[in-house]
Amino acid sequence: MNVILIAVISLGAIGLISAIVLYVCSKKFAVHEDARIAQVAEVLPQANCGGCGYPGCAGFAGACVKAADAGSLEGKLCPVGGAPVMEEVAAILGMEAVVTEPKVAVVRCNGTCENRPRTNVYDGAWNCAIANATAIGETSCAFGCLGCGDCVAACQFDAIHMNPETGLPEVDEEKCTACGSCVKACPRHIIELQPKGKKGRRMVVMCVNKDKGPVANKVCAVSCIACGKCAKVCEFDAITIEANLAYIAPQKCRLCRKCEEACPKNTIHAMNFPPRKPKVEVVPAEKPARVSNGNEPTKVEQ
Amino acid sequence: MKTFKIGGVHPAENKLSAGKAIETLGLPKQAVFPLSQHIGAPATAIVKKGDVVKVGTKIAEAGGFVSAPIFSSVSGKVNKVDTVIDASGYRKPAIYIDVEGDEWEEGIDRSQDLVTTCNLTPEQIVAKIKDAGVVGMGGACFPCHVKLCPPHGAKAECVIINAVECEPYLTADHRLMLEKPEQILVGVSLLMKAAKVEKGYIGIENNKPDAIRLLTEKSKDYSNIEIVPLKVKYPQGGEKQLVDAVINRQVPAPPAIPVSVGAIVQNVGTAYAVYEAVMKGKPLFERVVTVTGHSLSNPSNFLTRMGTPMRQLIDAAGGMPEDTAKIIGGGPMMGKALMNAEVPICKGSSGVLLMNDKEARRAKEQPCIRCAKCVGACPMGLEPFLLATLSELKDWERIEKEDVMSCIECGSCQFTCPSHRYLLDYIRYGKTTVGGIIRARNAKK
Known part of the structure; x- marks a missing residue:
């Protein structure tokens, strides 16, 4: 009888002490995770692709909650889910979704x-x-x-x-x-x-060759030779030429397609545009003959 | 007979041009000097279009401590400072010189007389080597003077001359030893003096008995230089393998270098270049190049001016065979396929190897059968199959732990693989990536 009593009391004491320790620890070292993080993570696509710039969807959720506390969701975009997912995220956080293109x-x-x-x-x-x-x-x-x-x-x-x-x-x-x-x-x-872009339309320089014109010209029929014609015809200052390569800034481009016509090497592409209507009013014979000024880039020989 | 302990393979030797004496190749019409011919910072051009240069004129200044100046090998006019596709396969800055006549810079002793007395201090010798642009002639092109100035805390005890030439086909070093033995021995004693050591070894594989015999005989006058015959095994010419074979010391994993265990390793061609630089005042602008291949009608060894296009060497050796499928700069094991035959000869060009269709074709890759032949062949004691797989999976953390940085890229694993797996391609990729990660990490600290 005595043995059983000792066992019950000692075990009970151990249990009681452990319970107190566990309770104190759980209060003292508790990690207060924002419940919203889990909610936000739930609506994310869970692709964990890292496209948002954060380590996986959980990381992005945490960053969104932090940003919401700071005041704005600007710059946060899940590229996979896009605008609909960001709207859901914003709704959870009680913010307004920032439209990102x-x-x-x-x-x-x-x-x-x-x-x-x-x-x-x-x-x-x-x-x-x-x-x-x-x-x-x-x-x-x-x-x-x-x-x-x-x-x-x-x-x-x-x-x-x-x-x-x-x-x-x-x-x-x-x-x-x-x-x-x-x-x-x-x-x-x-x-x-x-x-x-609108309806997926955009103008792109389809080349990244940074070699000088003559070298670039030799290696590929459609390489950018940095002749600068596109930059000259552009009325919106959208085209810059750096390191022997033309670049069209998408934010400035107004899709006038003049650069596409000006490019002597067909390097500039108009994407997702409907096919051009054949021009009838221009009679080819009336066009002034092209005068070579010696800087004709397509004729540069090495 | 001595050799290194672990791994190694035995590729067919194919020393086709071993019996051919060194011939002097004619001058090129135009010489091209890439500005990065060595490991380290590229040199900076100090000539411009229209400048007149002589043979031995400095045309590019060293770009830092680990760098080397470049000298013109021809006399004539600078045509342009532009780019050229070099042995790396990419366009790199280079100086083009149109050759006119053959006028040498004053102060270069062109006589063949042997000079043996040297009253210079070790520091003066190192300075002369540095100013002459001497780099390791074995292929890695590590600037010679850097090796002679050991990092703080390391002390050199001996100089080991790498006369192994374990690459199949190549015979440039072999011929140099047969034709210039005295000069090489003087070069070795200069290197020993510069490094302030008492002992010098010349390691030669025993497939060159004539060179061993000749150098042993000539070295009787040099009591502190020992000729060490070595058992034939590839890659004995690797620095660490040679240190293991000759003095039985093991170089630890990087960043340790041979001097950490007291050895300075230099190529036999470097020893000759040091002799010419110090004793004859001649900067490094010439080297012996082997032109070889089974389809080539006349495989030869040429004393070639730097900047000569490889096509000229191939033409001198009997012309480009019609069935050529690959032109390789260097030997078949560690050499690199070249883009075209216009690639200029540089300080590190030890050979030009032409391969026909059959030799050049790479066998189709098969699945790994876990035979572990690559593990047995690896001279660094690594596990090549694992490194290749990790590199394919881009597991950079693990591959670094598996010591990928110790790989010397000798190609033994790929040579021995019965499944013809592209082990070295992947390991090299992993090594360069991890190297970048380590550099970035060190830069952060």
Whole structure:
């Protein structure tokens, strides 16, 4: 009897002491997680792609709550969920959603098999990062697409695919969430995130070659040779030429398409525009003959 | 006979040009000098278009301590400072010089007489080596003077001369040893004096018995230089492998370097360049280059001026064979495929190897069968299959823990792989990435 009593009392005492310790600890070291974080995380797509710039969806949820406490949700965008998800997030946090323009990945190289002749053969491991570290690639362009498809492997949304005919990746704009995985994967920094624009329309310089004009001209039929004609015709100061390369600032571009016509190498592309109506009023014979001023970039020879 | 302890492979030797004496190659029409011919900061051009230069004129200044100046190998006029596709496969800045005549800078002793007496202090020798732009001639092109100034805390005990030439096909060092043995020995004693050490070793693989015999005989006058015959095994010419083979000391993992265990390793070609720089006042603008390949009609060794396009060497060796599929700068194991034959000869160009279709074709990659042959072959005791897989998975943290930075990129793993896996491609990718991560981390500190 005595033995049983001792056992019950001692065990009871141990239990009581443990309970007190546990209670004190749970109060003292409690982590107060904002309930809103879990709520916000719930409406996020859970792709954990990191496209928002935070480590996964939970990280982004935490950042949103913090930003809401600070006063504004500006600059916070889940590229996968887009505006609808951000509205839900804003509703949970009792804020107003800040409209951010949706973006899309753009592959800025048009060095297809016809445009950019193959000058050598690469037979190493089929991986852009390795091909880029090994040598210039299969063509003489040190800046263009290598075609091994690191971007395709990086995309979690099945939105970028290799076109076997051109050997270049193509973005499925419907599926692209602008998470930026392909931008990070491309060792030559060809892919860029650009605002989608109205009806997906935008003007893009489809080249990243920073070589001097004559060199760039030689390696590819559609390379930018930095002749500056596009910058001259642009009325909105949207085009800058830096490091032998033209760049169209999407925020300033008003989609007039004058640069597309001016480009002597067809480097500038108008994306998602309806086909042009054939011009009838211009009679070709009346056009003044083009006078070569000696700076004709297409004729530069090395 | 001595050799290194772990790993190693035995590729076919194919020393086609071993019996061919060194010939002097004619001058090129135009010489091209890339500004980064060495490890470290690129040199900066100090000439401009229209400048007249002589043979031995400095045309580019060293860009820092770990860097080396570049000298013109020809006389003539600077055509332009532009870019050239160099052995790396990318366009790099370079100086173009149109050759006119062959006028040498004053102060260069062009006689063949052997000079053995040197009254310079060690510091003066190092300064002369530095000013002559001497870099490691084995291929890595590490500036010679940097190795002679050990980092704080390390003390050199001996100089080991790398005369192993373990790369198949190449015979440039072998021929140099047969034709300039006295000069090499003087160069070695200069290096020993500069490094303030008492002992020098010359490690030679025993597939060059004539060189071993000749140098052993000549070195009788030099009591502190020992000729060490080594058992043939690739990659014995790797610094760490050579230190292991010759003095039986193991260099720890990076950042340790051979001098951490008391050894300074220099190539035999470097020893010759040091002799010419110190004794003859001749900066580094010439080197012996092996031109070789099974399809080539006349594989040879040429004493070539830097900046000569490789096509000229190939033409001198019997012309480019029609079935050429790959031009490799260096040997078949560690050399790099070149973009075209116009790539200029640089300080580190030890050879030009032409491969035909059959030799050049890479076998199709098969799945790994876990045979662990690569592990047995790795001279650094790494696990190449694991490193390659981790690199493919981009697990940079783990690959760093698995010691990827110790890899010497010798290619033994890939050579021995029965599944023809592209192990080295992936390991090299992992190594460069981890190297970048480590540099970024150190910069933050």
